[in-house]
Amino acid sequence: MSKKKAANILFFFILLLGAFIMIFPFFWMISTAVKTPSEAATVPPMLWPKHPHWGNFVDAFKSAPFARYLFNSLLVTFCTTAAQMFTSILAAFAFSKLKFWGKNVIFMIFLSTMMVPIEMLIIPNYVTLTKAHLINSYLALILPWSASFFTVFTLRQAFNSVPPQVYYAAKIDGASDWNYLWRVLVPICRSSIVAMSILEIIASWNDFLWPMIVTNDANMRTLPVAVSSFSNDVGTNYPFMMAAATFVVIPMIILYLILQKYIIQGITKGGLVG
Amino acid sequence: MINQKTTWKQTLHALLYLAPMMILLTIFFLYPILSTFVMSIFKNYDFYRNVGTGVSLTNFIYLSKDPLFHRAVINTFVFVLGVVPASVIISLGISLLLNRFKKVRSLFQTIYFLPYVTSTVAIAMVWVWIYHSDYGVLNFILGLFHTKPIGWLNDPHYTLLTLIIFSIWKNLGLNIILFLVALNSVPRQYYLSASLDGASTWQQFTNITLPLISPTTFLVTINAMIASFKVFDQIYVFYHNTAGPNNSGMTIVYYLYQKFYTENNYPVASAAGVVLFVIIIIATVLQNYVSRHYVHY
Numbered sequence: 001m002s003k004k005k006a007a008n009i010l011f012f013f014i015l016l017l018g019a020f021i022m023i024f025p026f027f028w029m030i031s032t033a034v035k036t037p038s039e040a041a042t043v044p045p046m047l048w049p050k051h052p053h054w055g056n057f058v059d060a061f062k063s064a065p066f067a068r069y070l071f072n073s074l075l076v077t078f079c080t081t082a083a084q085m086f087t088s089i090l091a092a093f094a095f096s097k098l099k100f101w102g103k104n105v106i107f108m109i110f111l112s113t114m115m116v117p118i119e120m121l122i123i124p125n126y127v128t129l130t131k132a133h134l135i136n137s138y139l140a141l142i143l144p145w146s147a148s149f150f151t152v153f154t155l156r157q158a159f160n161s162v163p164p165q166v167y168y169a170a171k172i173d174g175a176s177d178w179n180y181l182w183r184v185l186v187p188i189c190r191s192s193i194v195a196m197s198i199l200e201i202i203a204s205w206n207d208f209l210w211p212m213i214v215t216n217d218a219n220m221r222t223l224p225v226a227v228s229s230f231s232n233d234v235g236t237n238y239p240f241m242m243a244a245a246t247f248v249v250i251p252m253i254i255l256y257l258i259l260q261k262y263i264i265q266g267i268t269k270g271g272l273v274g
Numbered sequence: 275m276i277n278q279k280t281t282w283k284q285t286l287h288a289l290l291y292l293a294p295m296m297i298l299l300t301i302f303f304l305y306p307i308l309s310t311f312v313m314s315i316f317k318n319y320d321f322y323r324n325v326g327t328g329v330s331l332t333n334f335i336y337l338s339k340d341p342l343f344h345r346a347v348i349n350t351f352v353f354v355l356g357v358v359p360a361s362v363i364i365s366l367g368i369s370l371l372l373n374r375f376k377k378v379r380s381l382f383q384t385i386y387f388l389p390y391v392t393s394t395v396a397i398a399m400v401w402v403w404i405y406h407s408d409y410g411v412l413n414f415i416l417g418l419f420h421t422k423p424i425g426w427l428n429d430p431h432y433t434l435l436t437l438i439i440f441s442i443w444k445n446l447g448l449n450i451i452l453f454l455v456a457l458n459s460v461p462r463q464y465y466l467s468a469s470l471d472g473a474s475t476w477q478q479f480t481n482i483t484l485p486l487i488s489p490t491t492f493l494v495t496i497n498a499m500i501a502s503f504k505v506f507d508q509i510y511v512f513y514h515n516t517a518g519p520n521n522s523g524m525t526i527v528y529y530l531y532q533k534f535y536t537e538n539n540y541p542v543a544s545a546a547g548v549v550l551f552v553i554i555i556i557a558t559v560l561q562n563y564v565s566r567h568y569v570h571y
Contacts, residue, residue: 090294121303
């Protein structure tokens, strides 16, 4: 019995150590952000400054147009997610409840796009958007991510789980497909839709390579791109860099803490995160 | 209504629902896939007119002779081999431990998952400071164990290790969640009857748990592998828009980015994209083949 207890204490200690390693970089980010540059570079490292400079956050925010970047990120994330959910709900409905010619062929063709590494598509997409004179525009940041077959696929699974009788009953009551979709199906499958939306919000907010490539104009940068170039500008001013990193990290952490039930549901229901 | 034949009217009706998704995915997914393959076989490419001339395998021959691309491929594979097995084993271990402590499980789960929801770029900036050779916390902690300071970010020998440690840390939470779901779907009765038959904890683990969670292990492995093949963001941040000291952090996607964005060599960049695509397909097919023998559905 005591052997088992000793093992449990050891296991708990391992978990605790693991949790410490997971959370430490976040603590260190905040801790460094409220130090002076010289306090940040002391040996041994200072765990927490005696007089935290909370004003660093304000100064960092003002030293670059972060308000604009924040607006860009919010706008792009909102539009991408809303557009992706709209196009996916419509398509998932067609695949799940409607009869039409070529259903399986169309489904398989788009299913195959899920295997392709997105990194491979940036070159032709960049060329397409350049030809359309959309580089440095919000459309360039939003349009390519406004449809995702992964989302269509997952929502179709959710729609399939609603018995067909519900559809026929609604039809007999005289509901059009459009009304049935938005008044019956979408409310029933709300949790799946919310889960997929949150996953897309996180992906869109954190995306880096694509926004970096399609924005040369500093005014069009999203937060992650802005923060990475900010770090080049301030050089070795680590407190400022950490304050800027906080602007990107904190909104998603708050969102996650509030909605973690849905996020985990989205991951486990979708099964795949590609 | 139930056994109706499909009609033109129904097809047109359905197409209205499908059109937004199909148009967008055709422009930004289907066309680019074909376009990448086409661009990769052109000898010359004129960006301003978006036309290529001279169909040949020049770009692939170039890649096969470019030492930098060799390094990118080797580094990518070393990175994948460094991240995937370690990540799967650690996350399985942690989820097994989490399952023992039901009361604190959700709190720990929340903490372990934090890195996954945060921006790679932003949190990699924090790690740059943690990895700093003079003022970094990591070297300070190693110093407590009388280890010499390591040039995590400036010694080319440590580049891949630096990237691997960060990447395991970043994505651990996702794998833990997937394993926890699998572990909790194993019926309790199996363990009860096994312990009645006198099976040890280890025997229960290898004979019940491992086979029953094998579909998840397979999924986690594939996910981690595909994500690792595409590593980019952290390299960009760690090495300030270079591929590390002496290109020691050059990977396939970084190579693609450099050829495309810095050197404007679209055909070679496209060819690198095709190589990445083929590698990912082969890896997935291989995994599927292996899974047929070891995964129990």
